[in-house]
Amino acid sequence: xxxxxxxxxxxxxxxxxxxxxxxxxxxxxxxxxxxxxxxxxxxxxxxxxxxxxxxxxxxxxxxxxxxxxxxxxxxxxxxxxxxxxxxxxxxxxxxxxxxxxxxxxxxxxxxxxxxxxxxxxxxxxxxxxxxxxxxxxxxxxxxxxxxxxxxxxxxxxxxxxxxxxxxxxxxxxxxxxxxxxxxxxxxxxxxxxxxxxxxxxxxxxxxxxxxxxxxxxxxxxxxxxxxxxxxxxxxxxxxxxxxxxxxxxxxxxxxxxxxxxxxxxxxxxxxxxxxxxxxxxxxxxxxxxxxxxxxxxxxxxxxxxxxxxxxxxxxxx
Amino acid sequence: xxxxxxxxxxxxxxxxxxxxxxxxxxxxxxxxxxxxxxxxxxxxxxxxxxxxxxxxxxxxxxxxxxxxxxxxxxxxxxxxxxxxxxxxxxxxxxxxxxxxxxxxxxxxxxxxxxxxxxxxxxxxxxxxxxxxxxxxxxxxxxxxxxxxxxxxxxxxxxxxxxxxxxxxxxxxxxxxxxxxxxxxxxxxxxxxxxxxxxxxxxxxxxxxxxxxxxxxxxxxxxxxxxxxxxxxxxxxxxxxxxxxxxxxxxxxxxxxxxxxxxxxxxxxxxxxxxxxxxxxxxxxx
Numbered sequence: 243x244x245x246x247x248x249x250x251x252x253x254x255x256x257x258x259x260x261x262x263x264x265x266x267x268x269x270x271x272x273x274x275x276x277x278x279x280x281x282x283x284x285x286x287x288x289x290x291x292x293x294x295x296x297x298x299x300x301x302x303x304x305x306x307x308x309x310x311x312x313x314x315x316x317x318x319x320x321x322x323x324x325x326x327x328x329x330x331x332x333x334x335x336x337x338x339x340x341x342x343x344x345x346x347x348x349x350x351x352x353x354x355x356x357x358x359x360x361x362x363x364x365x366x367x368x369x370x371x372x373x374x375x376x377x378x379x380x381x382x383x384x385x386x387x388x389x390x391x392x393x394x395x396x397x398x399x400x401x402x403x404x405x406x407x408x409x410x411x412x413x414x415x416x417x418x419x420x421x422x423x424x425x426x427x428x429x430x431x432x433x434x435x436x437x438x439x440x441x442x443x444x445x446x447x448x449x450x451x452x453x454x455x456x457x458x459x460x461x462x463x464x465x466x467x468x469x470x471x472x473x474x475x476x477x478x479x480x481x482x483x484x485x486x487x488x489x490x491x492x493x494x495x496x497x498x499x500x501x502x503x504x505x506x507x508x509x510x511x512x513x514x515x516x517x518x519x520x521x522x523x524x525x526x527x528x529x530x531x532x533x534x535x536x537x538x539x540x541x542x543x544x545x546x547x548x549x550x551x552x553x554x555x556x557x558x559x
Numbered sequence: 560x561x562x563x564x565x566x567x568x569x570x571x572x573x574x575x576x577x578x579x580x581x582x583x584x585x586x587x588x589x590x591x592x593x594x595x596x597x598x599x600x601x602x603x604x605x606x607x608x609x610x611x612x613x614x615x616x617x618x619x620x621x622x623x624x625x626x627x628x629x630x631x632x633x634x635x636x637x638x639x640x641x642x643x644x645x646x647x648x649x650x651x652x653x654x655x656x657x658x659x660x661x662x663x664x665x666x667x668x669x670x671x672x673x674x675x676x677x678x679x680x681x682x683x684x685x686x687x688x689x690x691x692x693x694x695x696x697x698x699x700x701x702x703x704x705x706x707x708x709x710x711x712x713x714x715x716x717x718x719x720x721x722x723x724x725x726x727x728x729x730x731x732x733x734x735x736x737x738x739x740x741x742x743x744x745x746x747x748x749x750x751x752x753x754x755x756x757x758x759x760x761x762x763x764x765x766x767x768x769x770x771x772x773x774x775x776x777x778x779x780x781x782x783x784x785x786x787x788x789x790x791x792x793x794x795x796x797x798x799x800x801x802x803x804x805x806x807x808x809x810x811x812x813x814x815x816x817x818x819x820x821x822x823x824x825x826x827x828x829x830x831x832x833x834x835x836x837x838x839x840x841x842x843x844x
Contacts, residue, residue: 285720287716289682293680293686294689296682297687298686300671300672300686300687301686302618321679321682325683
């Protein structure tokens with residue numbers, strides 16, 4: 243089973259599903275032949291794509307929109323907010339190559355404010371799977387929901403056997419007393435490595451996969467805070483409006499505070515390159531994450547071992 | 560058009576204009592843009608469209624989308640006259656107890672979709688038209704834009720897509736009243752020649768006098784104009800039509816009249832004699 247196959251099977255079983263794209267066919271090349279008129283490519287027109295999806299949803303359809311995450315969420319933002327958001331229509335946005343996954347494209351293609359923008363729309367739900375397995379587990383529930391949704395598409399192979407998906411629930415990989423890492427999306431893979439490396443240094447390290455960012459698992463976040471460890475938020479997103487902000491909002495709402503190290507992109511776009519080079523340069527490989535945490539604790543990171551090589555991202559647009 | 564039908568439509572349009580004037584006080588509304596499309600809306604809802612208060616949930620009904628949402632007083636006036644909406648609801652204008660405000664929303668039965676942000680509903684109407692075609696239904700899907708609204712790229716983007724997908728059940732109607740918010744369109748972003756622009760975007764185009772019911776009937780009853788192309792009807796209209804004292808004025812976009820001014824404008828409307836009000840005495844935002 244892969245992303246395309248899941249869309250195909252879901253659409254064949256449910257005639258409400260319409261698949262739309264703004265000419266981003268890399269992952270869904272075989273769907274036009276299978277879905278016929280229920281596959282609609284509007285060309286490079288993200289705004290019209292969203293408006294037309296709203297029109298289709300008014301007629302009872304459930305449009306799944308596959309397009310590049312930046313152009314889908316940024317160029318068409320006001321259409322999402324106004325047509326889908328005010329309309330509260332079940333339009334399902336699949337943002338392709340979000341965050342670091344647009345690796346060599348450059349800042350024009352870096353969707354690193356998408357979580358912030360999408361979660362700011364009333365009624366919009368937001369999801370960021372750790373890998374393909376995590377994504378395939380969550381998509382059926384997301385598509386079946388009557389709410390609009392944004393998903394950070396991630397087709398990287400799983401390096402971890404995930405627990406079943408539950409809307410609004412975090413996946414608790416491990417609990418720890420010294421450090422707890424909170425993350426989502428493709429960096430989950432690197433935080434797994436970071437956790438191993440830190441554990442090898444004798445630290446007790448917890449790890450949560452925040453796959454459902456809105457609704458977010460507030461209880462899980464509060465549990466972590468009450469455990470009193472250092473909390474590290476790790477995300478391929480601007481520091482504003484993503485997981486660090488979500489955590490801060492939860493803390494303040496509950497009149498709590500915590501020791502938090504945010505690892506995110508601050509006030510600049512990331513240096514483009516092959517994925518492994520980007521993660522090295524920006525300090526987001528498992529090794530770098532472990533080192534940055536150790537150094538934040540005032541200890542030397544010199545003893546932290548190297549992690550495995552980062553699997554490169556496949557070019558696909 | 561039969562004289563009795565013409566007379567009936569004209570009488571209804573006069574009542575709709577009266578509603579528009581009455582909504583133009585105590586907070587005001589977009590009077591000029593509403594008056595320019597009153598005849599169009601009266602014609603469409605009372606003659607052409609298969610949409611009535613009793614079939615608003617019927618998926619085979621015709622759809623009308625008001626993309627230039629600020630002319631909603633003309634829509635609500637038409638709704639009142641055709642029984643979609645209780646007249647008392649107009650008294651709730653700008654009250655937070657109801658949903659009657661400066662732009663349309665779906666809390667008012669008959670409104671297919673909210674608007675206010677320009678350039679949106681051509682694409683929404685495109686999606687609806689695509690679905691009607693997909694299901695083999697022959698509903699008419701009409702979207703009304705302003706002429707200033709044609710500044711928005713998404714209007715043209717939607718027509719390109721509609722044309723590419725042969726969505727011939729979609730009709731875009733331009734209320735060509737020659738003004739955008741503050742200035743004449745041709746003084747800002749010239750739109751003429753307009754018909755060739757739409758033709759170049761793959762549409763079949765007709766241009767008529769949007770205040771002439773016979774021409775409205777002749778053009779709209781010929782829809783769809785093509786088996787493969789979307790249709791466009793450009794309606795030449797006059798901003799503020801029906802009130803000579805405010806017609807075709809750049810400063811009569813949003814109006815908030817005093818009660819006395821409203822009474823005088825209602826007399827003007829019914830007498831067809833220009834008001835003694837000078838434009839300077841009218842409150843305008």
